[in-house]
Amino acid sequence: MKAAVVTTAGAAPEYLDFPEPQAGPGLQIVDLVASAIHPIVRHKASGKHYSSTGQYPLVPGVDAVARTADGTLVYTGEIEAPWGTYAERMAVALTLPLPDGADPVAVAAGINPGMSSWMPLITHKDEHGTPDTVMIIGVTGAAGGLAVQNARALGVRRVIGVGRGVDDLKRVAGLGAETVEITGDKDADAAAIGAALDGKSPDLVLDFLWGGAAESAFQALADVPGNGATSYVEIGSVISEQAAVPASLLRSRPFRLRGSGIGSVDMRRYFAEVGVYVQLITDGKVEVDAQAYPLSRISEAWAATAGPRPVLIAG
CATH class of the missing domain: 3.40.50.720 (NAD(P)-binding Rossmann-like Domain)
Structure with a gap:
């Protein structure tokens, strides 16, 4: 499959082939719809974040809007390294269906x-x-x-x-x-x-x-x-x-x-509140500034460090 791949610490991701994820016990394969480039993603990919694995090559990305096999749009994340969400497909455990009318790009950028x-x-x-x-x-x-x-x-x-x-x-x-x-x-x-x-x-x-x-x-x-x-x-x-x-x-x-961050938050409570927050975005109670880029344009999106939050979409 195609993915944005970081080959070494400190390198920018490239649009390359990467091994397919495997759906082990409790996992399902979903297709990328939208995944944003957050500061934490850059930090983790560089190897300098406290949660970085130091494992390369890797696919960056911490969360995404994806489509399940039955066509349901879901919010998901927590992908097992070296896979991430900047890939055509990912193996996931937790999924949260999006409400009707939700904008996948806004959700991916805002959560x-x-x-x-x-x-x-x-x-x-x-x-x-x-x-x-x-x-x-x-x-x-x-x-x-x-x-x-x-x-x-x-x-x-x-x-x-x-x-x-x-x-x-x-x-x-x-x-x-x-x-x-x-x-x-x-x-x-x-x-x-x-x-x-x-x-x-x-x-x-x-x-x-x-x-x-x-x-x-x-x-x-x-x-x-x-x-x-x-x-x-x-x-x-x-x-x-x-x-x-x-x-x-x-x-x-x-x-x-x-x-407040990874390791200090109860992830069960966090995931429950994600549902509340997705609804806030969908209802327009919070507005998210985002710019979509096809996954194949990862280099351009990665360089966009100012302005609207860059979001990678399938394509």
């Missing part, structure tokens, strides 16, 4: 970045009620924009979006966020975040950047009176894998620090 914030938002709602104020660090990326929409869909009253780029921040403001521009100067960024908080700590922080941006947020939060509990969820580490957490912040208020 991975959208669920990265949906799960911590839902978890917070279950444990502490719907947050009144949510702050999103790294709001101008695809995942950040969906996080704004997710918070609004859940009834969050106030969303503060922290990020870079005047035009991108204007776009995020149009989604319903109050925006804060940061520059990379930790003290100045802390002051800007603190001004936006205006003396009240957020109930939930969703951080896609970590590193210096997180340290600025910690500094700003430490200067806000301890008038409420804050849950801080580390989702991504675009800036750095490391961030220093001040002890005074941990001691001065109820402050919960956790991560």
Whole structure:
């Protein structure tokens, strides 16, 4: 079969022949309909992600919309290495049928970045009620924009979006966020975040950047009176894998620090919430910006690192 194949660590995928997957016990063969190129896919393919197997050659891709033998459109993922979802066919265990009217490209593009914030938002709602104020660090990326929409869909009253780029921040403001521009100067960024908080700590922080941006947020939060509990969820580490957490912040208020990602989420609950999120996309309650490319144009799609999320489709 044809697939996008990464031959060595750090190489871009090529449109090549790859062995057919085998339908072992509990698996079925499905055909590719649409699979998006997410940042995690690039990271895993490079061999640098904590979940990378180091096994090459491999077919990248973590999730997809596929068609079963009886013609049903399903969302699926978790393919056993070295196979992935950027292939004409894949062997899968879990499948979630799509509702009528679902756009396969939008679903493929939206589930991975959208669920990265949906799960911590839902978890917070279950444990502490719907947050009144949510702050999103790294709001101008695809995942950040969906996080704004997710918070609004859940009834969050106030969303503060922290990020870079005047035009991108204007776009995020149009989604319903109050925006804060940061520059990379930790003290100045802390002051800007603190001004936006205006003396009240957020109930939930969703951080896609970590590193210096997180340290600025910690500094700003430490200067806000301890008038409420804050849950801080580390989702991504675009800036750095490391961030220093001040002890005074941990001691001065109820402050919960956790991560959200592969290995830290109950996958049974995750898969149940995927169904909820697919319906949100289908109903137009969250909008996903995507661009489709035939699988044979993997090189062009892989190079598209800015703009709409690239989605590989059969062909």
